Amino acid sequence: MRTFFALWRRELSAMFLSPIAYVMLMFFLLVTGCGYYWLVKENLEVMRSVQGLMVVIWASMLIVVPVLTMRTFAEERKNGTFETMMTAPVTDGTVVTAKFAGVLTFFILMCLPTLLYLVITSKLAPAAAHLIEPESIANGYLMVCLIASAFIALGMLASALTSNQIIAAISTFSVMSIFFFGGLFEPHLSKNPIVREVGGYLSSALHLMESSRGVFDSRSLVLYLSTTIFFLFATIKAVEARR
């Protein structure tokens, strides 16, 4: 457990010791801030403020997650620090889970300032402030974290499979795009009922819209937890196999 926390802290501090953390924070707050303003201003009839916020966070994940995860293993492998790490008495599982926890913690820290958007909205725009409720906020953020976990685990798998960060980022981005756009558009565009059905189950946008309305669906909890565990397991296997 001690090694887990040491590795977790190191992963988190590595991000704050490099410019990545600050550039990423700036990008994230800029995109979510602008996106939220636009969504809430234009679409209040169809969407609640919390839903709007969750959707912009969700959209920015497509860029944020590949960039945050690409370095996890690829960078260590390129620099050779992977060798010093894996010859210390730590198990592959501890390294993978600690790195995962580090990236997820950073993502959560990054999301915290967006709470301010809701505070500002409720103070300044009473028209948009209706239905900003604690349950929908909590549910929304929980679902964002679950979705992020699954994609972070996916990104780490990509990073563990290559020593090139760009390849890791682009592969993560590509696979995520399938889930994102497949889930976003396909259910509405396709006439095939099976595609609509499956697309609806996998659509992270729909899950978010539901949960940030205050409705918690345990099916999506199971979906994202199992996906996360699957990708983490695959990452551990990838780390072992590359020896």
Place this chain on the structure above:
Amino acid sequence: MIKVSNLTKQFAGHTAVDNVSFEVKRGEIIGFLGPNGAGKTTTMRMLTGFLHPTRGAVEIAGCDVFEDPMEARRHIGYMPESCPLYTEMRVDEYLKFRAQIKGVARKAIRGRRDIVKEQCGLTEVGRRIIGQLSKGYRQRVGLADSLLHDPDLLILDEPTAGLDPNQIREVRELIRQLAERHTLLLSTHILPEVEMTCRRILIINKGKIVASDSPESLQKRLEGDVLISAEIAGDPGVIEATLKSLDAVDVVSHEPLNNEWNRYRVDSSDPDIRTQVFECAVSKGWKLRELHLESRSLEDIFVTIIREDKAAGAKS
């Protein structure tokens, strides 16, 4: 301390390490030599459990490296080639982090860190960022890291690669001090380094161990094959031909010195070839100003053994 049996590692298309077996006793200092691509790094990586072998087993301090990797790794301090470090961290931070993941007891961390910093001459630079340190200092940080958990066995892969002569001397001195307390396995290209520090030499070529002995016995292996150097004035063509015609002389080469002088190197199987050369010079009336027996350096031994191995390989 180390027991390697039938270790083989195959990568796609080629065999990097081929059925290697050797043993290292506690307290030994082993120099691990071989040309580039001979399989040194691969072998060391397997010893530390970083790479898994295709076949074979490694035991470190009685623990199987692949069956019980955690326990085996606690006995090993390893410094990989090119000494990778987290360059954005400070020296103190880095050593603390490494001590934590190596399982040094919480209360002992500060003490161990200070000891290894002292040992490696890092006391002054604890607050510096690793990325801003010179190569020599980074190498010391790597060494300090490998010493943190006070391992029984130190495995150092080219600890002096890329350093300037002054830094090489410092690191070598440090290694010599470490050798008093630890079993040591180090690979290097710099042969005088091995001559000065190691009591046993393992030479690996094309994935196979071709020699394993003390430097002195390896030297003996080549005895009866002497090399002398003579400085003689006169026409080099004639002199070289005459020397070659002497009994038991195998190879003669010369390099020009100033004026009419040349240095001749004579390779012979006759241990007493010097008298013959002297008598020859007297009878021909050559001016001879120096004549001495050259001791074989480790470099010669290395080159000869690798060459022998190549010749044997060509025959079979």
